[in-house]
Amino acid sequence: MQKMNSNEIVFDDICFSYGKNEVLHHVSTTIKLLSFTAIIGPSGTGKTILCQLIPRFWDVSGGRISMGGADIRHVPTEDVMQKISMMFQKVYLFEDSIANNIRFGKPGATFEAVRAAKAAQCDEFIMSPPNGYETLVEEGGSNLSGGEKQRISIARAILKDSPIIILDEATSALDAENEHQILKAVDGLTRNKTVIMIAHRIESIRKADHIIAIENDKIVQEGTHEQLLSKKGLYADFIHTRQEAGGWKLKT
Numbered sequence: 001m002q003k004m005n006s007n008e009i010v011f012d013d014i015c016f017s018y019g020k021n022e023v024l025h026h027v028s029t030t031i032k033l034l035s036f037t038a039i040i041g042p043s044g045t046g047k048t049i050l051c052q053l054i055p056r057f058w059d060v061s062g063g064r065i066s067m068g069g070a071d072i073r074h075v076p077t078e079d080v081m082q083k084i085s086m087m088f089q090k091v092y093l094f095e096d097s098i099a100n101n102i103r104f105g106k107p108g109a110t111f112e113a114v115r116a117a118k119a120a121q122c123d124e125f126i127m128s129p130p131n132g133y134e135t136l137v138e139e140g141g142s143n144l145s146g147g148e149k150q151r152i153s154i155a156r157a158i159l160k161d162s163p164i165i166i167l168d169e170a171t172s173a174l175d176a177e178n179e180h181q182i183l184k185a186v187d188g189l190t191r192n193k194t195v196i197m198i199a200h201r202i203e204s205i206r207k208a209d210h211i212i213a214i215e216n217d218k219i220v221q222e223g224t225h226e227q228l229l230s231k232k233g234l235y236a237d238f239i240h241t242r243q244e245a246g247g248w249k250l251k252t
């Protein structure tokens with residue numbers, strides 16, 4: 001067993017395959033302490049997989065991932081999981097009360113759960129039905145909207161308060177109010193954390209101090225917004241397409 005000395009994550013020449021299908025090909029990058037990394041790139045290029053390798057949903061087929069200098073395969077998985085909060089595109093909720101869904105992993109946290117729900121912009125919709133926090137989540141969360149489910153998962157992460165946050169931003173369009181609330185909730189969650197965000201929205205990418213552009217199983221560009229926008233390539237194309245679609249003007 002090895003010891004993690006910090007929360008810095010290093011991908012050292014990693015490869016990953018599903019059977020014969022190589023999904024990530026010799027990827028190296030460093031996620032610095034307290035940095036905000038945005039990962040962008042076309043669909044199916046391995047962005048989600050890259051993030052799922054950190055909590056060891058899968059193990060690399062080549063190279064190594066280290067956290068605080070230790071190979072993550074040589075530290076207890078629980079220790080790694082303790083440091084990470086993950087929010088993937090699909091939110092999994094239990095058929096249980098909203099309160100229990102929020103304090104999942106932290107039983108007994110009552111006041112803290114309410115505080116987290118407020119910070120995640122959930123309090124209003126939770127308090128509108130008569131049972132409030134005791135309202136039962138129906139199978140698959142069918143009595144909640146997509147945005148509400150996402151905010152519950154953000155509340156859960158705020159409560160967990162782990163130093164590393166991994167966010168796989170939903171691609172589905174949300175209405176403006178929901179979108180605004182989610183951005184605000186994410187702001188509350190990510191302050192003073194190391195953040196890795198698979199980002200689709202310009203508003204999210206703007207917060208990044210480290211951008212990774214992935215295409216065809218490799219990192220094709222890496223740097224800051226200014227550095228990448230001044231070059232031709234995947235990132236500039238990505239931003240220009242989004243600007244046209246959203247009527248955005250972004251200063252370089």
Ligand SMILES: Nc1ncnc2c1ncn2[C@@H]1O[C@H](COP(=O)(O)OP(=O)(O)OP(=O)(O)O)[C@@H](O)[C@H]1O
Nearest residue numbers: 018021023041042043044045046047048049050198
């Ligand atoms: N469970 C799986 N079994 C086999 N192949 C998979 C599995 N999950 C993903 N893949 C393949 O791995 C590749 C990368 O998938 P990944 O989900 O990381 O893409 P992505 O960049 O996150 O795409 P998106 O932007 O659509 O979410 C894809 O080609 C996908 O088909």
Ligand SMILES: [Mg+2]
Nearest residue numbers: 047048049168
């Ligand atoms: Mg994905």
